[in-house]
Amino acid sequence: MEPHEVPAARGRRLDAIHAALLRDPAAEIRAPRRRWTTLGVMTLLAVAVVVIASLLVYDRPAVGLSFGIRSPVTLLAALGALLLLVVGSSAIALHRSRSGLGVSAGTLVAAVVLAPAIYAAVVLPNPVHLPDAVPRWVDISPWGVRCFFIAVIVGAIALAGFTRILRRAVPVATRLRAATLGAAAGAWSGLAVFAFCPSGDQHHLLYGHVLPILVLILLGSLTLGSRLRP
């Protein structure tokens, strides 16, 4: 049942493709440094958002890393785990593999499920911050509206950067990959609000810090597909 290609027909098709290519706007050629430049810009922007928001709200940068901490060891352990989560989830989401078709679907599913689960396991059961150690001059909502907003801003920056890196590069399992990018962006947003917010209230942490990760996963899977497909 091997289909045979007729050379004349192949020549006609080549002409048609040539004509179509002439009408097509110039395609991008390879830019090896784009990935690292984009990641660098993303990091700078995320840090800028956290610093500016901290200065506006708390009058000092990264309050979450210095105010009302249970112990420095707990803080370092949680910070290390969250940094690993950011690096690991981003690496899985952006990895192209030798085939150029990305990591396996199983790995992508694992990343989507585990990223919010690991984040919740790090921040929720034993919060790094004391529940009553909130700065007196700031009112922190138990619904975490401010944190949710900042998390979504940082997550959107990360999603935009990831999309730029993988634009037109994902022909396989596109929606799943988009959801994984959302999970990785969620990890970035989680780290950002961890550095920004000194709250140890579990209700606040659940709605303001963990929920945005799920929102970003949903956002990624629903909006990025068409940009990632070739």
Next chain:
Amino acid sequence: MDAGTENVCDLMERYATGDECVFDALYHALAPRLHGFCRRLALYRPEADDLFQETFLKLHRARGTYVTGANVLHWAYAIARSIFLTNLRYRRRRPEQLGAAEDVARQEGIQVQDLDTPEQELIAENLLEVAVEELGRMSEKNRVAYVLMKEEGLSSLEAAAILGTSPSAVKKRAQRAYEQLRTALDIDEVTDCRSNHGTA
């Protein structure tokens, strides 16, 4: 990776860095198998031709994303399937009545090899027709898994990478397609025998 595949990869590598001159060579290296794959995906020739052309356009637009050393043909298959699925979803959302199109099997593309007697040729043609019809009837997932593994000779790992699923799932799909085809061919043979006995 064999020498031919390496050569295509080199061509794609040059094309990815902006060398437009290699496009024709790349096209001639990829076209026969890619067009065959498109015809298996789309079943009807005009649709397959459109899919083939669109695959090359997308490959052109996405050339900057090519990973050095990756198998270009597998990458092109993945792009073709991605386009096919997008078109399929679009058509499902906006169904339209298409005009009658000739089946691929009846086109010049698929031909039965020369056989000794006209009777053998007729039987082979009939079997081929049944097989192609059955391929069109089965689910897209099973059909593509079957085509990649049984016709294109890819390993389950390679086919899984193209289809974005696990190797065991691909094997199961290809097996299901194979069994469906075998059942159809068996039924057809039985029907032929009965009609021959009836006429005799």
